[in-house]
Every structure is written in C-alpha cells, then in structure tokens.
Amino acid sequence: MKNISYLLLSLILLTSCEDFLDVKPEKSLLLPESLIDLQGLLDSDALVMNITPALQIAAADELLPTPQGWNAIPEIQRNAFTWADDIYEGGLVGDWNRPFEQIFYANVVLERLEQVQIKPNEIAWKEEIKGAALFFRAHAYFQLSQMFMPHYSRDVANEPLGMPLRDFSDVSTIVQRASIEETYEFMLTDLNEAISLLPESAQFKSRPSKQAAYALLARIYLIRGDYQNAEKFADLSLAINKELMDYNNINPAPARPFQRFNQEVVFNTNSITYTFSAFPTIPVDPNLLNLYEQGDLRSILFFAAPTAFGRAYRGSYMGNLLYFTGIANDEIIIIAAEAKARQNKTSEAIELLNYLLEHRIDHTVFQPLANLTAQETLQRVLLERRKQLVLRGLRWSDIRRLANDPNTAITLQKEIVGETYTLPINSPKYTFQIPDNELQRSGMTPNPR
Template identity: 40%
Template sequence: MKTNPYLRAFLVVLTVLLAFACSEDYLDKKPDKSLVVPQTLEDFQALLDNADRVMNITPAIGMIASDDAFTTDNGWKGLLTATERNTYIWAKDTYNGEPCNDWNIPYQQVFYANVVLEGLEKIAVTPASEAQWKSLKGSALFFRAHALHQLTDHFTLPYTEKDAATTLGIPIRLSPNVNAPARQATLAQTYAQILEDLTLSLDFLPVHSPYKTRPTLPAAYALLARIHLTMAHYKEAEDYASKALALNSVLLDYNTLNPNDFRPIPRMNDEILFHSQQILYSYAVFSNIYADTTLYASYNDKDLRKTMFFRLRSPNRYSFKGSYTGSSPFFGGIANDEVYLIRAESRVRQGNSDGARKDLNALLEKRWVAGMFIPITETNPGSLLGIILEERQKELAFRTSRWSDLRRLGKDSKFAVTLSRVINGVTYTLPPNDLRYAFPLPNQEIQNSDVEQNPR
C-alpha cells in the first residue's frame, strides 16, 4: 500500500525513542505507544535534534538544476538516480517513479514539528521548565516554517504579489493527525502561514544555542529576511537582516584559513546561524561534476574564495570544495554572509546605496587577501545592484540560494538568465519564468491526496 510522506513520518516518530531499529514485523505488532510516543520535554528535544537524518536536511534538486555546475556526457550518464539526470536537463518528468526525498523530508520535518507543538500544549509550564518549553515551541515553529519555505522554493512557482492569491501553493499540515485532510493552499496562503509561524517563533527562541543545528532568534530573523527578499518586500528584508546582524554579525576572515586543506571551511563555524545540509546526491560527490567555468572566472586572483572554494581537477575544470558543512554534502543552512548580502540588496533597491556599499565591502574585505581589497565605490544604483547580485552568486555558490535567485529574478529583464546545457549532442534550455521552475509534485502525492499537479 502506498503511503504519503506524512504517514511515513508518523511511523518513524513511533520509534524515535527506541535504542534499536525496528523491522516491519515490529510495526505490525503495534507496540504500546506509551513507550515510544514522545511525551516529555526531553523526548521533544530528542525529536527535534534528529539533525542528520531529518530536521537539518534541505532539498538539493534546485542546486542540480541551477547554473553553478555542469557535467559531461559520461558524468550525466553516471549519475545514480533518474531524478538527478532528469533534473539536470529540466525534464518535465523528473522522478521516473523514484521517491522524492526533496518533498518527503521537509514534510517529515513538518510532522515532527507538529508532534512537538501539540505535545507542548499538554505539558504544564513551571519556572524550572519554562526556558526549555519556550525554546522547543520556538524551534518547532521555526522548523515548520523553514520546511514549508524550502517546499515553496522548489514545488511552487515564484512568488509575485499580484498572482499569489491564484497560484498553486502546497499542502499545509498543522496537525500530527495523519488522517486529517491537508488542504492545498494558494501561494499567498502558504507564505502567510510561513510568516505567521516565524513571527510567532520570535517570542520563544533563545538568542544563543550551544548547537548550530538548533534554531535561535538570529536565525529566525535571518530566515524572515530571506523570505521577504523572495517576496520583494525589501523594507522588511532589510529590517529583519538588521535585527539578525545586531545579535550576530560574525564573518570568517578567509585569510585565517588554509586553501590547501581538503575542506578549508570549518564545519559549524562562527559565521553559521543555522546548520543544514542538502540531500546527498551523487551530483555532490562525483569528481566529474565541475564548477561553471564562467562562475570560476568571475573571481579575482586576489579573491581568496577562488582557492578556498575550488579544486583543480583537469585543465580549466574545477570541483567545489568550499561547503560550509566541512564535508561532501552542500550547505543548505543560513549564515551571516547571506544576511549581509540580503541587507545590501534590500538597501540599494530602496535607494540607500551608501548602506548597501557598506555591507558589501564589510563582507568582501574578509574574502580578499589582506590589504589587497579595493572597496566598491559604485554610486549608480542599477550598477551597484548588479554587483551585489553577482556577489550573491559568487559568495553563495553551491547552496540553495542560486535556484531561488534564478526564480525571483526571472521577471526582471536586466537580470533574467536563460540556462542551457548540451548532453549527447542535444541542447536543453530553461528560459526565465518557465513552468519548470516549479518541480512536479510526486505522483504518489497526487494519487493519495486531493491536490492538483503543477502545470509543466
């Protein structure tokens, strides 16, 4: 029998407190739920701390579909899943019957968050437990909002104010009841729920956490800034970015890193506000996946990112080594470099070129060889915006942000890009504003739920 990801997550949560993995036979025996269903604050914390398998994982198909990297005919043929091969050429049928973890995992996160939110309502708050209770409430709201936003960035068309009320959104689940029907919201309703969750989380999240896998107040402010940027709400994006940076403005000085290291960027470094990593596809680890040649050429030789981010594989072909995960999976979280760039873009779009240059120069000074960076002095707002957007691609390479930028900038002819790839002599293209900027919902979701498929 086919099950939706929400039901599969329900089966997972039933066993989360067990010390051993259970078989399907074990599930058929219907164990005493009092032994396995989270009920205490410690149980709920353990559920949200399931970082490497569920809670701190982000979709990766957008990165594969973006223009940060390319591969060869043999490299494309050797990708391990049809999902990767189809995503790379922007095929209309993406999954070929394969499960879509880019859809399933965020909905697992939504389910876990709902379990915690419902469970917390049944626990009396005491002076001794108040801080932990509030942190859990804020974290669950953050995780649900983050998951829903990742889903909108991949499975809906880009947000525009005039069309959001009539554009398809995603199913929104606000209860852990797997039998409760999920409504497919409009895009406007989807974003309203995301912003409601995040805004509410601000009253509960701590400013600091000993673990970067746990949400904090600066991370929530930064996520609000990111979301408002995608909505073209530039004043709100600037305001939330400023609030995030007021609490944590740390930037790594790349002069202190060793470009000869296999992974020069430290894992869980001080610049990271919220750690998450993209789903690990073969596209992230195969040696014949190369950084886009135009992207690589855009870095000045005095720009340390050129040696921190890239490793020479063969003449004029470089692979990416600069992930903020410090390992093979690409970074999918939130870091201060992105927050500086969000505020810079938001400022210049509102006419504050001085503030935009200040943010941009503060970031780039930490990226260039000490004493070699010449501050940006561009005064024309349009030209300065172009520089900021170029720096977004260079600084945030191989993260989830490039796909989001391609989606939102497609409406602006000055920055819209037509993507093109050649595989086995066939040219594939993805024009701006194409319907394929919304990935199809998995067939199992269409079959098991009352939702409408994205047009392709």
C-alpha cells in the same frame, strides 16, 4: 527517549519505501513523555530536521556534468539537470517527503507541549522548544515553496497553488493546497511567534535561534520583493552577530578548508545527499568560475585545483562533501545589502559590500568599492551573491525571482554530452511538479505544465 528513537527510525525506514504521508504511526504507543523527549525529536538533525532538498541545485546553473559524471548518476538526477517533463518517473522524492517529515515532527512537538507535565524551572525550556518547532515548520515550508510552488508575485498570490498547510500531526487527514499568499502567511506567522520564544543565539548551531528566525524572515521577504522588511529583519539578525571569517587566514591546503559550525554559521543544515554532489566528474560550471577576479580568495578556497574534468567544489561550510544549505552571516549581509540597494540606500549597501569583500579578497589587492551608482551597486550585490553563496541551495530561488526584471532575467542553457538543453525565462518548469504518488493519494491540483 528510546521509544522516540524507535519511532524516528521506523518512520525513516518506512519512508525509504513509500510516501511519507502514507505512513500512519501508532502515536498512542509512542508518545513523547517529557521535554527531553521533545527536545530529542527536534535534535535529530543529521537524520531528519536539518536536511534540505537538493534536486533544485542540479536544476540550477552552478554544476555542469562531464560525460563521465553524466553516465554515473541515476536517471532522476539527470532529469533534474535537464528539466525533464517527468523528473521522478514514479520514484521516491526525498525533496518532497523530507520537509513533510520535519513538519510532522514539529506538529507532534507542538501538540505534546500542551500535555506534558513540566516543573516551574522548565518554563523557559518549554518556550524554547515551542519556538524551535515553529521555526522548523516554517523552514520546511520555505524549502517546499521554493521548489513546488510558483514564485511569489501579486498576480498569482491568490492562486490555489501553494502548499498543503498542516498544523496537526495526523497524517491520515488529506489536506488540499492553500493559496500562495496563505502559504507565505503561514510561514511568517510561525516565525514571528518563534522570535518571541527563542534565545538570541542557540546552544548548538543545529538548533534554531532568534537570529536564525530573523534571517529566515529576511529571506522570505526578499523572495516576496518586500525590501523594506527584508532590510529590517536582516539588520535585526546582524545586530545579534555579524562576524565573518577572514579568508586571508584560512589555510587552503586541506581538501576541505572550512570547518563545520564556524563563526559565520547561524543555523546549520545540509542538503539531501545525491551522487552528483560527491563526484569530481560533475564539476562547477566554467561560467561561474570565470566570475572570480585575481586576488579573490574564494576561487582558491571554494574550488579544487583543475583536473581533466574541471574544478570540483570543496568550499562547503559543512567541512565535508555535504552541501551546506543553512543560514550564515555572509548571506544575511548580502540580503541586507540588496534590500538597501533596491531602496536607493546606496552608501549603506556599499558599506556592507566592502565589509564582506575585505574578508574575501587578498589584503594586498583589496580596494574598497566607491562612487557606484544605484544601479551599479545593485548589480555588484547580485554578482557577489552569485560568487559567495555557491551551492547553498539558493541559486534556483534567485533565478526564479530575478526573472521578474528584464535586466536580471536569464535563459538557462546547458550543453551535456553534446546535447543542448534550454529552459526559457518564466517556464512553468521553474516550479517542480508535485510527485505522482502524492497527487494520486491526495487528489490535489498539479502544477501547471
């Protein structure tokens, strides 16, 4: 296990100064030798496996830097906030490298599982490790797809603008981009196999589970506009556990009201730490704050008291400064509600919304939703998604997918330090460019500009 730790640490140190896929570890010297070693690779949650991209959070419309905050953050983060033509300026891109590290480790685990010797009583453990590796690989590709791949639609599904699909650990082999459809099918295949191997609930919330795999499938199908399957897998996930915290019982006095690994969390991840996520001088956009009505406890629990700079976010389910980007029951309920609303299952969608809201609104003022039309129900679902899933790393994906409908498409506009920045609907900049060093190394096709 010590050798695995050394391998892990050396890769992390190496990727701090060069592109991950340029790193060629000598695996023959440091091969995992047991299930404990393989489990240890996947359990490196705080260093590698449970980390997600974050620049898309800056690019979305949840934060609005003040002049003080703007002057304090590095250029790459400013570029993300304003959709610059060259966001990275030749620098390292953790949002690209980190998911590919996760894919590498998942592939190492999958390959070594076929070679390590196990005892008869370890068969179930071996299967769980395999299911976890498949989940982590699919999860990493999902994160990449929402930044570096155009949004899914039938018109572009067969375009070769998907991800380079790696189901082997040899990083010296150059892989070109698959189609968008092939990338999604790769994720779906991994997750469907993982479901048959994973336990319903994991021993630790940093590990994948059957419920998490169902939920990630629901996410993917929602992105694809396949609402029947989004509903199916969200319902399967909620059938295992749909528990919510009652925000009426959460003490607003602590600086961070929510505890890590609380009862809503299904699978725990946090975003890469950029300086914009820690500065009170980069507060929540006032347009988001204005969505909360009187009696909505989220306005108190999610956001700090007003200062001269605005209101900072404090509502992470990590219980600290890190942005929680994992899977939780609140999101799954909202996915199920949206999928049902889009299939005109209005009463079922309203029932789910009321279940969520009775745990979010002050009990003294809560009034159940009733007598909504199908369109009103969908609008309310999308509103609650916006208000509940704040800074979860999902807003950028939502803006991309909702651009397909004139009723929900928006033009992003930000005024920062006296200058107005605009991102039109369906701009090619909704897809982040693949980093320059990766384009040069692999010769893969860049994203359109």
